[in-house]
Amino acid sequence: MNSQPETRKQEIIRTAAKLFKEKGYSAVTMRDLASEMGIKAASLYNHISSKQDILKEIIISIAEEFTEGMANIRSSNHKTIEKLKQVIALHVEITSNNTYGMASLNNDWMHLEEQLDYYLQLRHNYEDNFREIIKNGIKSGEIIDENPDTMLFSILSTLRSLYLWIPKKEDLVPEELAQSLSKVLINGVNK
Amino acid sequence: MNSQPETRKQEIIRTAAKLFKEKGYSAVTMRDLASEMGIKAASLYNHISSKQDILKEIIISIAEEFTEGMANIRSSNHKTIEKLKQVIALHVEITSNNTYGMASLNNDWMHLEEQLDYYLQLRHNYEDNFREIIKNGIKSGEIIDENPDTMLFSILSTLRSLYLWIPKKEDLVPEELAQSLSKVLINGVNK
DNA sequence: CAATCAAACTAACAAGTGTTAGTTTGATTT
DNA sequence: AAATCAAACTAACACTTGTTAGTTTGATTG
Numbered sequence: 164m165n166s167q168p169e170t171r172k173q174e175i176i177r178t179a180a181k182l183f184k185e186k187g188y189s190a191v192t193m194r195d196l197a198s199e200m201g202i203k204a205a206s207l208y209n210h211i212s213s214k215q216d217i218l219k220e221i222i223i224s225i226a227e228e229f230t231e232g233m234a235n236i237r238s239s240n241h242k243t244i245e246k247l248k249q250v251i252a253l254h255v256e257i258t259s260n261n262t263y264g265m266a267s268l269n270n271d272w273m274h275l276e277e278q279l280d281y282y283l284q285l286r287h288n289y290e291d292n293f294r295e296i297i298k299n300g301i302k303s304g305e306i307i308d309e310n311p312d313t314m315l316f317s318i319l320s321t322l323r324s325l326y327l328w329i330p331k332k333e334d335l336v337p338e339e340l341a342q343s344l345s346k347v348l349i350n351g352v353n354k
Numbered sequence: 355m356n357s358q359p360e361t362r363k364q365e366i367i368r369t370a371a372k373l374f375k376e377k378g379y380s381a382v383t384m385r386d387l388a389s390e391m392g393i394k395a396a397s398l399y400n401h402i403s404s405k406q407d408i409l410k411e412i413i414i415s416i417a418e419e420f421t422e423g424m425a426n427i428r429s430s431n432h433k434t435i436e437k438l439k440q441v442i443a444l445h446v447e448i449t450s451n452n453t454y455g456m457a458s459l460n461n462d463w464m465h466l467e468e469q470l471d472y473y474l475q476l477r478h479n480y481e482d483n484f485r486e487i488i489k490n491g492i493k494s495g496e497i498i499d500e501n502p503d504t505m506l507f508s509i510l511s512t513l514r515s516l517y518l519w520i521p522k523k524e525d526l527v528p529e530e531l532a533q534s535l536s537k538v539l540i541n542g543v544n545k
Numbered sequence: 546c547a548a549t550c551a552a553a554c555t556a557a558c559a560a561g562t563g564t565t566a567g568t569t570t571g572a573t574t575t
Numbered sequence: 576a577a578a579t580c581a582a583a584c585t586a587a588c589a590c591t592t593g594t595t596a597g598t599t600t601g602a603t604t605g
Binding site: 185186187188189190244247270271273274297300304305306307309310313314316317318320321323324327328340343344346347348349350351352353354 | 376377378379380381435438461462464465488491495496497498500501504505507508509511512514515518519531534535537538539540541542543544545
């Protein structure tokens with residue numbers, strides 16, 4: 164992967180994502196961000212071109228990661244249940260690596276401007292692929308014949324909230340979480 | 355229930371909640387809100403005492419509704435699965451009645467100031483009660499012996515996201531949604 | 546008719562907003 | 576030693592923010 168030493172720009176983006184998670188994009192000022200970095204607000208502009216630009220960098224890169232991961236899963240030859248497990252693992256992995264960014268992706272996407280349409284396109288594409296996996300599973304009799312949107316909504320809601328939960332489990336092994344989550348999401352809580 | 359004609363203050367709060375859902379508390383200005391009401395920003399202050407005050411009114415009332423509903427369910431004599439179904443129904447009902455307010459409850463609670471501690475207390479209390487229901491279900495053998503926090507997290511994430519989903523189902527009968535959701539959350543998607 | 550009152554208005558404020566321009570610093574390279 | 580360059584700085588800008596003070600309006604009440 165990419166293991167260059169972190170550039171100053173990346174450091175700003177990472178710090179911004181942390182603040183955005185705590186207070187939301189709109190409530191974080193350039194002076195807040197600068198102060199957290201130990202510099203003055205104007206100095207930020209040596210590295211980034213605008214506040215908007217920071218948000219874009221945070222959100223779009225993650226959204227593209229999801230798009231790519233989902234495309235691989237969808238086009239694979241695995242059975243439905245296996246695909247669902249892979250989607251769960253994909254969310255756990257991406258979220259574990261960037262809980263701050265996931266908060267922005269979930270809560271601040273509407274403040275994208277230039278890239279809003281692109282983001283929405285990626286998200287719709289992702290959801291459509293997910294829905295197709297579920298529909299195919301129903302058709303093949305692998306999963307229950309309940310409303311596909313209800314199942315999509317239920318699973319995706321849990322996966323999208325992972326950024327809130329993962330930081331609370333300090334000693335977290337992503338593989339274990341993905342497995343425990345798969346059990347509950349796929350088989351329910353009933354005995 | 356309360357079927358007085360809506361006061362101007364309530365109208366402001368309802369309109370604010372709608373805007374808060376779209377853009378978040380911090381991104382909505384008093385001028386945005388006034389313009390949506392067809393008046394000038396200063397006129398709002400004939401009815402409310404501050405922007406903060408609006409947020410408080412939106413969030414605290416809903417949080418108290420949840421606290422009360424949960425207390426009733428917890429202290430009832432029903433079996434675990436029945437209690438879970440009632441918790442699901444509670445969320446569907448409250449969210450159906452106020453999808454805008456639920457957005458603020460989920461996303462803008464950190465901008466509460468005076469009432470932040472009180473809100474957090476209500477939320478912890480709610481989550482503790484929920485967790486106890488699950489733990490009792492495990493002890494009595496009614497539900498699987500998986501990590502209670504994983505189950506709590508999974509179910510609660512879905513229920514907390516309902517405000518995003520309910521508005522998309524125009525022809526929604528709350529009872530039907532609650533039932534369909536119960537099936538998926540309790541029994542999973544596996545056949 | 547006079548008095549009251551809810552609810553709007555205009556005008557203004559102090560503080561905070563993102564951003565730009567131009568400059569300084571101090572290390573690295575030629 | 577001179578030149579380069581990344582990265583900080585100060586100062587300022589035009590605009591937006593939540594909010595207050597004081598006033599006007601038009602309907603309802605005594």
